[in-house]
């Protein structure tokens with residue numbers, strides 16, 4: 001189940017609105033910023049908007065720049081990204097520009113909505129019924145697994161942005177803050193009320209674009225239990241990057257680990273053979289940087305590129321034991337330990353048996369294996 005990278009994109013007024021209440025679409029971006037948005041579109045495999053935005057804005061959602069379209073075609077991609085919309089009701093205007101411009105289109109809807117849309121929409125539009133309700137995780141899995149979408153740009157509106165962020169499904173937020181006020185209480189807001197991931201997001205970039213300021217944030221708070229959120233994938237990729245920093249070895253794996261508090265604060269990071277210790281493991285070195293009495297450990301997540309070990313010759317306690325002793329209750333890993341050094345290690349099983357939630361994200365396995373290719377026989381190319 002490979003979700004695409006989900007990028008939420010919008011422009012907001014200084015008082016936090018996406019639009020005003022007038023009949024025309026409010027242009028918050030200036031010309032330079034619309035060009036920046038066009039560049040993001042051209043980099044995307046698909047662009048999604050909610051049915052509310054289709055009804056109010058009648059957008060086309062095309063790549064405007066001829067050069068960018070030509071570059072896409074030269075790279076073997078369609079001229080325009082796949083256009084995607086989501087509607088429970090199926091209450092969509094068949095004459096809207098969305099359906100009659102650009103390339104491929106897909107509408108995710110309910111079974112009931114599909115009955116309506118199949119009659120209404122042009123026959124080249126794919127209508128995808130997803131049961132009595134439309135679950136966002138199912139939409140993203142279908143886009144990733146069936147439509148081959150790797151980068152999804154979500155261009156609103158507020159309802160869609162709110163749900164994706166609240167459900168931990170957004171990988172990145174790109175917000176253009178425009179220097180004007182809307183000042184109407186019932187204008188649409190970018191984010192509505194509800195439960196958001198805790199803590200602070202991480203700022204990746206700020207950039208003036210004409211008179212607007214672009215802000216790029218990524219979520220940091222780990223998921224809970226056995227389900228994974230976008231922040232889990234990001235932290236696990238960081239662990240895999242740390243694995244690549246290990247001093248090479250023919251007798252031990254290269255592994256990276258990060259320990260992250262429930263609010264997204266990074267508590268410690270480490271990699272195998274760190275600090276001149278030829279046998280130290282990544283999880284062991286990361287835990288050693290923390291006070292064992294740190295109350296945040298009980299709700300923290302340990303990210304480890306390889307599952308924690310259960311048996312080792314070099315130290316009395318394996319990493320699974322150290323994690324249990326630290327009181328950590330959640331581990332996210334990319335790769336089950338192969339039999340290279342220890343037969344049937346099963347660190348995930350050992351932790352699960354003690355009530356720890358272990359989440360395996362196979363989409364990161366290739367990155368976790370990369371610095372260990374010389375230890376895998378026959379050479380692993382997966």
Ligand SMILES: NC(=O)C1=CN([C@@H]2O[C@H](COP(=O)(O)OP(=O)(O)OC[C@H]3O[C@@H](n4cnc5c(N)ncnc54)[C@H](OP(=O)(O)O)[C@@H]3O)[C@@H](O)[C@H]2O)C=CC1
Nearest residue numbers: 010011019050051052053087088089134156157158159160
């Ligand atoms: N400034 C900016 O950058 C942008 C501004 N906007 C503005 O945002 C406003 C529109 O936002 P908003 O009204 O929140 O609408 P949205 O575009 O977020 O669409 C909401 C609709 O999408 C469908 N939908 C969403 N989630 C689901 C789900 N899980 N299952 C089934 N259907 C779902 C529903 O359609 P249905 O009702 O058919 O069931 C719902 O009513 C407009 O004023 C627009 O101009 C929009 C994009 C960008």
Ligand SMILES: Nc1c(N[C@@H]2O[C@H](COP(=O)(O)O)[C@@H](O)[C@H]2O)[nH]c(=O)[nH]c1=O
Nearest residue numbers: 011026027028029037057059060061155
């Ligand atoms: N108003 C607004 C945005 N609105 C977004 O652009 C869509 C219309 O695009 P197009 O079909 O190319 O005209 C619209 O439906 C909405 O998703 N985006 C921004 O970056 N800045 C803005 O100020």
